[in-house]
Amino acid sequence: MNITLKQAQNAIEAALTKSSELGLKMNIAVVDAGANLTAFTRMDNAWLGSIDIAIKKAKTARFFNMETGELGKLSQPGEALFNIEHSNMGLITFPGGVLIKDSSGEVIGAIGVSGSSVENDQDVATYAANNYK
């Protein structure tokens, strides 16, 4: 199964709502099960450098079917996947990339959020991934 545009829009809408509540300016990207960009939104005055990071977070999460923050633990110096970020035209491995699953638990896409602290990025992404229906 693949995320629909309607679901992707809902996820972005949820992320926008959460970001506004928290007073944050976010870049938000959704990719589908094929790791291809489905929807993207940049809030007014959000960081320009976070366009690419939001997209890379969403892709990275789907590339390895895990949250970007989990991958980041493994890519530290001395760890098993050190510098995996060099693959796939660049990965982002700190928090803010979260999988989107359907009701059966199957991965149908992923969302990446960038524009604030990694904690805020992760919170907004998680909220959106849980409220896209």
Next chain:
Amino acid sequence: MNITLKQAQNAIEAALTKSSELGLKMNIAVVDAGANLTAFTRMDNAWLGSIDIAIKKAKTARFFNMETGELGKLSQPGEALFNIEHSNMGLITFPGGVLIKDSSGEVIGAIGVSGSSVENDQDVATYAANNYK
């Protein structure tokens, strides 16, 4: 002046409406005055290869402040700008990239549409650029 997210969303909404009327599956990208991605939407089952093309069309239009199809006339073999597409990490110079202007005529961004014939791509982009308010 720079396009706002609200205006970019309206442009994409207009493009979606027009595409649905015509029975088309489009990728739609909006960039701001700095040629940075502001919003993107891919309709269900739209061509995957058109993600990048839609984004490049929007950027190309803003890069040179002209419709992509106009630039394409000049980049043909023997014409003044042959192979200009090799610049800027890749341009797309066939129709479907259109400028977005404010009421005073100032360029505030651009829209790129890809997913059908270049005529349809151009029609949808033009409609959206005229109906984003």
Next chain:
Amino acid sequence: MNITLKQAQNAIEAALTKSSELGLKMNIAVVDAGANLTAFTRMDNAWLGSIDIAIKKAKTARFFNMETGELGKLSQPGEALFNIEHSNMGLITFPGGVLIKDSSGEVIGAIGVSGSSVENDQDVATYAANNYK
């Protein structure tokens, strides 16, 4: 607001003056509010590898609206933004990239300096950002 060429030239002139005082050979880049290159100058016999670094420092500062050195603290192993440098076609996150603001405090561009120690790079960039009028 966007930096003007006149302001960018003044910033580079200030950077050249400061560099000459310190006996340094610098590469100096200025980008506008859209992170697009506005002006660049390489002093005679300055490092060739610093052309790209100066440009990337200026872009990085504007991408995230902070000095490159601040971002670099966050991108160390174990820190929140480890390996963020893989985004945006390559970032530079050590000192030498500084924001340029107008009198109201709005960011209108950024300057990147590379060619000496990071302390000297930072000093020259800061001086220029404070003396571009």
Next chain:
Amino acid sequence: MNITLKQAQNAIEAALTKSSELGLKMNIAVVDAGANLTAFTRMDNAWLGSIDIAIKKAKTARFFNMETGELGKLSQPGEALFNIEHSNMGLITFPGGVLIKDSSGEVIGAIGVSGSSVENDQDVATYAANNYK
């Protein structure tokens, strides 16, 4: 011999003067004998897409020690160097890239101009290459 920063600045100054006389908004790049960027200037509101084109024109001219327009004749379909633009991370082979020579005729650098018609680009580049002392 290599172009000095002073000479590069003079070339850009000449290009700015000529562009202003003609009412044009240009991007102007100068590279040295090693094809490395020495100086760059973008006039206010000049095309964003011409940043990269001006730099590539200057590099292309020096890469092959000929004007870009000359190379462009050879890169047309059926000609000897068809699609040479794919090399060197992208070449630009239409007019506007001109060699800068010292008084003995030795090539010391090149200038690339982009922002108007190729005729205007070429005129400004030629003027600057002849008036950099």
